[in-house]
Amino acid sequence: MAGPDLDPEQLDRYSRHIIMDDVGPEGQAALLDASVLVVGAGGLGSPVLQYLAAAGVGTIGVADHDVVERSNLQRQVVHGDSDVGRPKVESAAEFVRELNPDATVEVHETAVSPETVADLVDGYDFVVDASDNFPTRFLLNDYCTLAGVPFSHGAIYRFEGQVTTFTGEGPCYRCLFPEAPPEGAVPDCATTGVLGVLPGTIGTIQATETVKYFVDVGESLDGRMVVYDAAEMSFEEVTVRPNPDCRICGDDPIDSVADVEYSESCAVRAD
Amino acid sequence: MHWRLFATLAETAGDTEVEVDVDAGATVGDAFDALLETYPALEDEVLDEDGDLYEHVRLLHEGRDPFSEEDGFETVLEDGDELALFPPVSGG
Numbered sequence: 516m517a518g519p520d521l522d523p524e525q526l527d528r529y530s531r532h533i534i535m536d537d538v539g540p541e542g543q544a545a546l547l548d549a550s551v552l553v554v555g556a557g558g559l560g561s562p563v564l565q566y567l568a569a570a571g572v573g574t575i576g577v578a579d580h581d582v583v584e585r586s587n588l589q590r591q592v593v594h595g596d597s598d599v600g601r602p603k604v605e606s607a608a609e610f611v612r613e614l615n616p617d618a619t620v621e622v623h624e625t626a627v628s629p630e631t632v633a634d635l636v637d638g639y640d641f642v643v644d645a646s647d648n649f650p651t652r653f654l655l656n657d658y659c660t661l662a663g664v665p666f667s668h669g670a671i672y673r674f675e676g677q678v679t680t681f682t683g684e685g686p687c688y689r690c691l692f693p694e695a696p697p698e699g700a701v702p703d704c705a706t707t708g709v710l711g712v713l714p715g716t717i718g719t720i721q722a723t724e725t726v727k728y729f730v731d732v733g734e735s736l737d738g739r740m741v742v743y744d745a746a747e748m749s750f751e752e753v754t755v756r757p758n759p760d761c762r763i764c765g766d767d768p769i770d771s772v773a774d775v776e777y778s779e780s781c782a783v784r785a786d
Numbered sequence: 787m788h789w790r791l792f793a794t795l796a797e798t799a800g801d802t803e804v805e806v807d808v809d810a811g812a813t814v815g816d817a818f819d820a821l822l823e824t825y826p827a828l829e830d831e832v833l834d835e836d837g838d839l840y841e842h843v844r845l846l847h848e849g850r851d852p853f854s855e856e857d858g859f860e861t862v863l864e865d866g867d868e869l870a871l872f873p874p875v876s877g878g
Contacts, residue, residue, distance in 0.1 A: 559878045647878035672793045672875035692874040694841040700831065701794050704877040714878070742792060742872070747802065751790070753870070754849045780841075 519544030542730035550574035556607035558714030559645035566722035578623040590711035642666035649695035653781035656688035676717035690758040792872035815859030
């Protein structure tokens with residue numbers, strides 16, 4: 516195979532990757548060729564963006580429709596005090612560009628909806644779900660699974676995090692949770708609070724999984740969900756098996772996300 | 787029998803790890819009933835109006851879904867088996 520085309524600055528910048536047998540110049544070139552969409556530039560998205568940018572992921576899309584609030588800064592580490600009031604995608608993009616000029620940032624200041632999801636996701640090699648609500652999570656699962664786009668799932672609650680990877684080879688998120696909880700049953704960070712460093716741990720695992728996917732090394736979390744408890748400092752591993760009755764990845768899948776109402780339970784309509 | 791509870795369910799119970807007393811030869815259903823007997827407040831969070839486990843709550847027996855891979859609530863437990871009950875979380 517022809518040697519990857521890394522310039523002298525890149526050979527220097529990525530030297531600690533390049534000298535690793537399991538990454539090497541080929542692995543680094545794969546990262547530089549990669550395009551990743553990060554949905555959510557918040558608590559999870561921040562470390563994801565930081566490490567993907569540092570690792571040299573060549574194209575990084577960032578989708579978010581919120582502006583930075585001061586209460587975000589306790590955990591959303593790509594934004595600074597002077598960014599309060601700015602769109603999150605702007606300060607996140609600035610952070611990435613400052614960290615690594617190799618990364619081309621694509622800014623999507625929009626909510627992910629059934630209408631926008633195809634335009635957002637299509638063209639990316641991998642998606643990181645760093646969003647903060649069930650409708651977006653179910654929509655991303657359904658769209659990515661049906662379209663065959665691998666993605667990382669990470670979610671947090673107070674001291675606990677759930678993280679896994681769906682490559683399309685194994686189960687999907689709905690195999691584990693067919694429907695979302697009723698509204699308010701599992702409250703969000705704004706309601707319950709969240710330990711600021713928690714998304715750092717979970718987001719960093721998501722970034723790890725993303726980098727491993729492109730370098731093609733190790734074992735992915737496909738088929739396993741890690742449940743992390745920062746208070747107990749424990750990592751549990753839950754096996755996730757494909758559900759043949761799953762309406763997204765099972766034997767009789769739906770045709771498109773148009774068959775799902777992405778509000779409240781996010782239930783798939785019966786045939 | 788040993789239960790592990792996560793997120794909102796652990797908060798409702800006030801415990802992440804729970805031991806329940808069940809007889810030898812007990813089933814997942816027996817251990818589940820014993821759990822709800824110990825923590826009646828959990829019932830509203832895990833059972834729908836028909837008394838079925840909510841679609842969004844996952845029950846695992848030794849890391850497996852007893853409903854798709856074993857005999858559901860009839861699955862017979864062995865000494866030292868671990869059961870887990872958890873909801874999805876959405877924060878980011």
